[in-house]
Amino acid sequence: MTRNWQTLLEFARTLPPDDGDTTATTTTIATPPPQRLRQHHTRLTPAQKDEVITLYQQGVPVREICQRYGISRQQVSDLRNARGIPRRPCGLSDEQKHQAEQHYLAGRSCAAIGRQFGVHAETVRRYLRTTGVALRARPGAA
Known part of the structure; x- marks a missing residue:
């Protein structure tokens, strides 16, 4: 990519200077765009x-x-x-699911329950929906 810009810049230098003729279209060649930044990877000790x-x-x-x-x-x-370490299970454990259901029925929001267990509110909402819990209307939902 840089070579193409260098070639264009060299070509632009060979063009005759602008004599002030306003009828001709003038093309200004700017400096080449910056190269994409390489992602920095931190090396750990x-x-x-x-x-x-x-x-x-x-x-x-x-x-x-x-x-x-x-x-x-x-x-x-x-x-x-x-290191051969298995991936952690995603979502809620069985115990957390039971607690989430109790908390929701006691009036807590899915967002608050999700924060407590470190999952997204939609994870809690999806679980409650699959168990047949009647979900309350979300605040601001029409």
Whole structure:
């Protein structure tokens, strides 16, 4: 890509100078656009890798681990796979499902329940719907 811009700039330099003729169309060649920034991948020390795995096994959300160490979700996944650690189950456990149902029937919102268990409100809502719980209208829903 850079070579193409360099070629165009060299060609533009060979064109005759603008003599002030306003009837001719003037093309201005600007500098080439900046190259795409390469994504920076943080390299972890062996001790940091151990810490990431320990946090993962303790149930710390992957998003939080990524923010703490400046790494991507893929890096956490790759590290987990390299160490043969199974993926954590997604969503709610059976006990959390039971508690979520009780909390909802007691009047708590899906969003509040989701925050308590570290899942999205829609995860809670979907579970409640599958169990036949009558869902309340969402605030602001028409």
